Amino acid sequence: MTTDEALMLEFQRGSRQAFDELFARYREPLYGFYRRRLASPERAEDLMQETFLVIIRATERYQPRALVRTYLYSIALKLLAGERRRQARSSPGEPAHEPAVPASSDGAIWVRQALARLDSTEREIVMLREYEQLSYDEIATVLRLPVNTVKSRLFRARMALREFLEPAGKEARHA
Amino acid sequence: MPSTNHPVAPEELIAYLDGELPPDQAAITNEHLAQCRECQSIAADLQNVSRRMLAWQVEDSDRALRADLEAALAAPRKLPKSPPTRKGWRWTWMVSLAGACVVLLAVFSATSRRVIVQPLPSPARQAFLTMPQDDGIPASKGRLPRPGEPRTVNGPLIVRTSQLTLTTSELGKTRDAMDALLARMGGHVAQMSLNSPVSSGHSFQATLRVPANQLLAFLSGLRALGHVESESQESEEVTQQVTDLEARLANARATEKRLTEILSRRTDRVSDVLEVEKEIDRVRGEIERMVAERQSFDHRIAFATVNVTISEDYQAGLQVAPPSASRELRNAAVEGWKNLVGSLFVVAQFLLSTGPVLLVWAALLFFPMRALWRRFTLRKAAPRPE
Numbered sequence: 001m002t003t004d005e006a007l008m009l010e011f012q013r014g015s016r017q018a019f020d021e022l023f024a025r026y027r028e029p030l031y032g033f034y035r036r037r038l039a040s041p042e043r044a045e046d047l048m049q050e051t052f053l054v055i056i057r058a059t060e061r062y063q064p065r066a067l068v069r070t071y072l073y074s075i076a077l078k079l080l081a082g083e084r085r086r087q088a089r090s091s092p093g094e095p096a097h098e099p100a101v102p103a104s105s106d107g108a109i110w111v112r113q114a115l116a117r118l119d120s121t122e123r124e125i126v127m128l129r130e131y132e133q134l135s136y137d138e139i140a141t142v143l144r145l146p147v148n149t150v151k152s153r154l155f156r157a158r159m160a161l162r163e164f165l166e167p168a169g170k171e172a173r174h175a
Numbered sequence: 176m177p178s179t180n181h182p183v184a185p186e187e188l189i190a191y192l193d194g195e196l197p198p199d200q201a202a203i204t205n206e207h208l209a210q211c212r213e214c215q216s217i218a219a220d221l222q223n224v225s226r227r228m229l230a231w232q233v234e235d236s237d238r239a240l241r242a243d244l245e246a247a248l249a250a251p252r253k254l255p256k257s258p259p260t261r262k263g264w265r266w267t268w269m270v271s272l273a274g275a276c277v278v279l280l281a282v283f284s285a286t287s288r289r290v291i292v293q294p295l296p297s298p299a300r301q302a303f304l305t306m307p308q309d310d311g312i313p314a315s316k317g318r319l320p321r322p323g324e325p326r327t328v329n330g331p332l333i334v335r336t337s338q339l340t341l342t343t344s345e346l347g348k349t350r351d352a353m354d355a356l357l358a359r360m361g362g363h364v365a366q367m368s369l370n371s372p373v374s375s376g377h378s379f380q381a382t383l384r385v386p387a388n389q390l391l392a393f394l395s396g397l398r399a400l401g402h403v404e405s406e407s408q409e410s411e412e413v414t415q416q417v418t419d420l421e422a423r424l425a426n427a428r429a430t431e432k433r434l435t436e437i438l439s440r441r442t443d444r445v446s447d448v449l450e451v452e453k454e455i456d457r458v459r460g461e462i463e464r465m466v467a468e469r470q471s472f473d474h475r476i477a478f479a480t481v482n483v484t485i486s487e488d489y490q491a492g493l494q495v496a497p498p499s500a501s502r503e504l505r506n507a508a509v510e511g512w513k514n515l516v517g518s519l520f521v522v523a524q525f526l527l528s529t530g531p532v533l534l535v536w537a538a539l540l541f542f543p544m545r546a547l548w549r550r551f552t553l554r555k556a557a558p559r560p561e
Contacts, residue, residue: 016248019248023240027236028235028236031233031235031236032233035233035234036231036233041234044236045236045238048236049238049240049241049244050446052244053241053243053244053247056244056247056248057247057450079446082445082446086445107227107230107231108230108231108232110227110230111227111228111230111231112231126228129193130225130228130229131228131231135195136190136193136195148186151186151189151190151195152186154189155185155186155189158189158221158224158225159221161224161228162220162221162223162224165224165227
């Protein structure tokens with residue numbers, strides 16, 4: 001299989017097929033990224049497409065020094081931060097940093113509530129690891145943190161989640 | 176949480192479960208985990224957390240590519256800029272080195288000659304100061320196009336350059352005549368330097384800008400000021416370059432206008448507006464650069480460059496009065512003092528540079544030499560056998 005980086009370089013040289021392949025690979029992961037962090041599915045869809053628009057516009061500046069995946073999620077995090085700022089301006093009373101997806105099952109509701117109780121950086125680290133499956137190095141790159149900080153905060157976040165999810169586990173066992 | 180006597184830190188344990196440990200550490204952690212119940216329990220809890228987090232799934236995205244993405248894909252894209260190559264760096268270094276050599280040479284020649292750079296003489300200064308600031312040419316002699324003014328290119332556009340070397344018997348008078356001639360033609364002095372060495376004739380070099388249509392008249396006037404040693408003229412046609420520049424400038428202006436219209440109509444996303452503004456800034460930067468380039472061309476076309484070197488015939492003067500005896504004695508004393516200080520300095524320098532080595536050798540050779548000397552003196556002092 002062609003690597004993401006090779007596809008990006010082909011796209012840089014003008015290959016539309018390479019872009020379509022990249023879009024197919026990252027469409028769902030990026031949509032999931034925004035969907036778990038925003039309440040509106042339309043905005044999640046818009047921002048997913050916006051991420052690819054940024055990629056198209058910045059094609060000439062791309063240099064294969066980092067993984068395309070890291071590049072994409074760095075852009076996604078910037079767009080997400082912009083979206084949250086915009087939301088905070090338009091509705092100042094509401095917290096803008098909570099993961100805000102309507103959960104489909106009880107387990108999902110517990111997970112969402114447990115994540116909402118974490119510190120925002122720890123939540124972002126644990127979500128990037130669990131849902132986006134980024135490596136420690138990649139998380140460190142996109143969040144601009146040292147790898148050891150990522151490691152320790154990920155541990156802390158998971159231990160906290162273990163505590164927060166405990167009642168849910170007991171409830172499920174009783175049921 | 177594992178207690179402090181565990182060989183594996185809790186963070187390492189979680190990194191092991193995520194497959195983020197290097198093989199040697201992973202082997203140690205694996206070994207420990209096989210034996211330690213406490214760590215096994217923590218690992219099971221952490222894996223359980225990861226499993227339970229997967230309960231939160233989201234629906235799939237269902238929309239196709241947006242129209243603006245399709246449009247952006249269809250738009251022509253620039254090719255990436257290639258990063259500087261090793262060869263490029265080598266060239267940069269060579270050019271920098273050559274530049275440094277030129278600067279050193281310039282500094283050396285400036286210190287070895289007495290060069291006086293004088294302000295512009297009054298008639299030329301007056302002529303220069305009375306010129307309009309926008310285009311640098313008096314109204315009576317025609318004018319350059321104003322910045323931003325559209326212009327059609329009719330006929331060949333030529334940049335003219337001339338070199339003239341003259342010898343004259345009286346440099347001062349020749350220079351005054353040249354200034355007057357320059358002012359009359361509506362030209363100006365771009366650069367001038369006067370060299371006045373003590374033991375040879377004076378000379379000066381000047382770079383003059385003369386309206387192109389007055390060049391021939393100016394050169395013939397200049398030739399009359401002295402004996403022409405050498406003369407050369409060059410013409411460079413820049414019609415193609417100027418035409419290309421005009422076309423690029425017109426395109427950039429049209430793009431700027433279109434972008435401004437888009438900006439005034441757009442009311443949706445802030446990111447789009449910012450993107451358009453960024454593009455407008457870039458296009459305006461290009462326009463300014465091209466306008467500056469066009470003005471430079473206009474100036475070079477409207478004003479010919481004349482590089483003039485005028486040298487004075489050198490006549491070695493006779494020494495009428497010989498120097499007095501006291502002055503000669505004083506000069507000799509000064510010379511003697513200088514020689515004394517110089518020789519002391521040379522000795523000090525020699526001792527400082529070779530002293531440490533000499534000391535080491537002296538220390539090494541002292542005892543063997545003394546032993547030899549003693550043996551030699553003893554043999555000499557010992558009574559000869561009868």
